[in-house]
Amino acid sequence: xxxxxxxxxxxxxxxxxxxxxxxxxxxxxxxxxxxxxxxxxxxxxxxxxxxxxxxxxxxxxxxxxxxxxxxxxxxxxxxxxxxxxxxxxxxxxxxxxxxxxxxxxxxxxxxxxxxxxxxxxxxxxxxxxxxxxxxxxxxxxxxxxxxxxxxxxxxxxxxxxxxxxxxxxxxxxxxxxxxxxxxxxxxxxxxxxxxxxxxxxxxxxxxxxxxxxxxxxxxxxxxxxxxxxxxxxxxxxxxxxxxxxxxxxxxxxxxxxxxxxxxxxxxxxxxxxxxxxxxxxxxxxxxxxxxxxxxxxxxxxxxxxxxxxxxxxxxxxxxxxxxxxxxxxxxxxxxxxxxxxxxxxxxxxx
Amino acid sequence: xxxxxxxxxxxxxxxxxxxxxxxxxxxxxxxxxxxxxxxxxxxxxxxxxxxxxxxxxxxxxxxxxxxxxxxxxxxxxxxxxxxxxxxxxxxxxxxxxxxxxxxxxxxxxxxxxxxxxxxxxxxxxxxxxxxxxxxxxxxxxxxxxxxxxxxxxxxxxxxxxxxxxxxxxxxxxxxxxxxxxxxxxxxxxxxxxxxxxxxxxxxxxxxxxxxxxxxxxxxxxxxxxxxxxxxxxxxxxxxxxxxxxxxxxxxxxxxxxxxxxxxxxxxxxxxxxxxxxxxxxxxxxxxxxxxxxxxxxxxxxxxxxxxxxxxxxxxxxxxxxxxxxxxxxxxxxxxxxxxxxxxxxxxxxx
Numbered sequence: 163x164x165x166x167x168x169x170x171x172x173x174x175x176x177x178x179x180x181x182x183x184x185x186x187x188x189x190x191x192x193x194x195x196x197x198x199x200x201x202x203x204x205x206x207x208x209x210x211x212x213x214x215x216x217x218x219x220x221x222x223x224x225x226x227x228x229x230x231x232x233x234x235x236x237x238x239x240x241x242x243x244x245x246x247x248x249x250x251x252x253x254x255x256x257x258x259x260x261x262x263x264x265x266x267x268x269x270x271x272x273x274x275x276x277x278x279x280x281x282x283x284x285x286x287x288x289x290x291x292x293x294x295x296x297x298x299x300x301x302x303x304x305x306x307x308x309x310x311x312x313x314x315x316x317x318x319x320x321x322x323x324x325x326x327x328x329x330x331x332x333x334x335x336x337x338x339x340x341x342x343x344x345x346x347x348x349x350x351x352x353x354x355x356x357x358x359x360x361x362x363x364x365x366x367x368x369x370x371x372x373x374x375x376x377x378x379x380x381x382x383x384x385x386x387x388x389x390x391x392x393x394x395x396x397x398x399x400x401x402x403x404x405x406x407x408x409x410x411x412x413x414x415x416x417x418x419x420x421x422x423x424x425x426x427x428x429x430x431x432x433x434x435x436x437x438x439x440x441x442x443x444x445x446x447x448x449x450x451x452x453x454x455x456x457x458x459x460x461x462x463x464x465x466x467x468x469x470x471x472x473x474x475x476x477x478x479x480x481x482x483x484x485x486x487x488x489x490x491x492x493x494x495x496x497x498x499x500x501x502x503x504x505x506x507x508x509x510x511x512x
Numbered sequence: 513x514x515x516x517x518x519x520x521x522x523x524x525x526x527x528x529x530x531x532x533x534x535x536x537x538x539x540x541x542x543x544x545x546x547x548x549x550x551x552x553x554x555x556x557x558x559x560x561x562x563x564x565x566x567x568x569x570x571x572x573x574x575x576x577x578x579x580x581x582x583x584x585x586x587x588x589x590x591x592x593x594x595x596x597x598x599x600x601x602x603x604x605x606x607x608x609x610x611x612x613x614x615x616x617x618x619x620x621x622x623x624x625x626x627x628x629x630x631x632x633x634x635x636x637x638x639x640x641x642x643x644x645x646x647x648x649x650x651x652x653x654x655x656x657x658x659x660x661x662x663x664x665x666x667x668x669x670x671x672x673x674x675x676x677x678x679x680x681x682x683x684x685x686x687x688x689x690x691x692x693x694x695x696x697x698x699x700x701x702x703x704x705x706x707x708x709x710x711x712x713x714x715x716x717x718x719x720x721x722x723x724x725x726x727x728x729x730x731x732x733x734x735x736x737x738x739x740x741x742x743x744x745x746x747x748x749x750x751x752x753x754x755x756x757x758x759x760x761x762x763x764x765x766x767x768x769x770x771x772x773x774x775x776x777x778x779x780x781x782x783x784x785x786x787x788x789x790x791x792x793x794x795x796x797x798x799x800x801x802x803x804x805x806x807x808x809x810x811x812x813x814x815x816x817x818x819x820x821x822x823x824x825x826x827x828x829x830x831x832x833x834x835x836x837x838x839x840x841x842x843x844x845x846x847x848x849x850x851x852x853x854x855x856x857x858x859x860x861x862x
Contacts, residue, residue, distance in 0.1 A: 210574035224560035309659015316666035
């Protein structure tokens with residue numbers, strides 16, 4: 163149809179992963195990773211990476227995947243956010259152990275239809291957070307799939323001998339502390355899923371941002387470990403109620419939480435209140451906050467205040483205490499004590 | 513219908529992952545992992561694992577995923593095979609670096625419909641190979657998916673300072689050595705896909721077994737590294753032609769391969785010959801052999817024979833040599849020199 167109007171406009175379809183092939187994809191990904199430090203003796207591109215371990219430090223390793231339509235939706239999150247989130251959830255686990263992030267491997271399970279530019283933006287999201295935390299992406303792999311996009315990361319960190327934090331160190335009488343606020347990420351996902359309609363747009367945007375780009379509490383985790391303030395810690399990936407139950411079970415203690423003390427995000431509270439949902443239960447059950455829960459002996463109050471001054475953001479809140487009776491999992495609302503809600507579980511809930 | 517015949521028989525549908533929920537699934541998986549050694553200070557079940565690094569050793573890390581309908585089919589492989597394979601492909605990468613396997617993290621991306629018994633058998637497949645190689649499964653995660661099953665493993669190993677093998681150490685004049693045989697895994701997949709019909713059933717079974725349960729060449733990789741026999745190494749995950757091209761490119765050399773010397777599996781040769789497919793090209797392009805390709809200076813022939821005696825299985829074959837001209841990628845058939853075929857690539861091929 164030469165000469166017809168519009169013939170000089172070429173509609174160029176975006177390149178997909180299937181069109182450029184594995185080798186070219188790999189080359190484009192490698193190009194976007196941050197430069198590797200001298201402690202990485204062999205970086206990405208060989209059969210495996212080689213690292214010089216940190217002198218006299220212990221190695222901390224965690225693995226976590228984010229799966230399309232389960233942990234994120236391509237309709238609700240930009241590719242950069244997805245990359246950020248995939249690394250953030252792993253850094254959050256390292257933070258909960260008190261570890262300094264050192265390296266990560268990146269597994270990309272890709273539908274052939276993924277647009278190459280989007281994939282590059284996803285890798286940029288990983289790379290930007292890696293640079294922020296001085297972490298080297300040392301390797302990984304790409305695989306094709308006929309299903310949803312999966313980003314699976316294994317992250318390594320280091321911690322001095324006997325300085326790591328576990329879930330099992332809480333004792334009766336320890337105060338329960340929580341970083342930041344809860345509920346925002348879960349409310350943000352609901353807002354994206356159901357459309358907004360919330361009164362104040364800025365509050366809604368804040369919730370949505372918390373879902374899209376969780377900030378792992380890396381500095382805080384290192385600080386509470388090094389100052390010997392925390393005796394146990396866990397991150398809130400599956401919600402506060404789940405974390406409380408897990409730490410209590412691992413430590414063999416009970417928990418007693420004060421509902422009034424819970425630092426529920428104001429935008430989330432408004433969202434749930436407007437929908438006649440109890441904000442306390444919703445914030446306790448809702449996942450994806452990536453805050454830190456930790457146990458502090460009352461005598462360490464002064465040391466904790468020093469940590470709070472050092473790590474100005476996020477704020478820290480005392481929400482209750484660990485108790486002697488391991489069957490007691492209690493939420494106190496005013497004068498009424500009720501059982502702590504059950505946590506979020508994959509498979510059986512969503 | 514009390515009293516009708518058959519009423520005393522209850523048809524019990526097999527339990528699925530979605531039915532028992534994440535926590536119960538995790539408990540069942542943890543139960544099946546091998547006991548952890550004393551060098552693992554915190555094992556599975558916390559936010560991350562903690563390890564005491566090997567004294568004065570370098571840390572080697574690799575990650576590789578197997579994806580349903582891409583790397584395996586649930587119709588062709590038993591769950592135990594899939595678990596075996598998922599770890600084997602990672603051990604093969606460690607072997608290619610000359611590393612001793614130490615630990616692995618296991619990410620399972622599971623359709624809710626997966627039968628729990630099958631999942632347990634899959635984990636048993638991982639665990640059995642882990643025990644065989646004294647490797648600790650230190651952590652991981654399970655995620656739901658509405659797509660295919662994915663098993664993604666990151667494996668860590670150790671190697672003494674300056675003893676690791678890379679793809680870039682080959683020099684002109686080095687002999688090219690190959691372990692075991694090639695072609696069997698690719699032919700085995702075709703047999704499963706197209707139905708057998710091969711003359712000799714035992715030969716077909718051997719090919720199918722190679723596809724289902726690749727044996728990583730861990731002892732050989734360690735031996736050629738420690739004896740300082742090999743100057744470069746790579747495993748054949750994406751086929752011999754791909755490995756030759758990758759090592760040549762990384763080392764800045766050419767390759768010259770003798771077709772007659774290629775140790776093509778007899779069952780695979782028979783399969784392809786019967787289908788009028790050139791066995792040499794098919795075996796060069798076919799992936800999933802997980803043999804080791806390595807570069808040996810001619811003067812190290814005696815040391816190599818010592819290694820071959822020490823590691824009796826698999827046999828080793830000299831298949832050609834690295835040459836000076838990096839543009840030369842040659843396969844010699846009798847008197848005719850042709851270009852080496854291109855390797856297998858995800859996305860663009862299958």
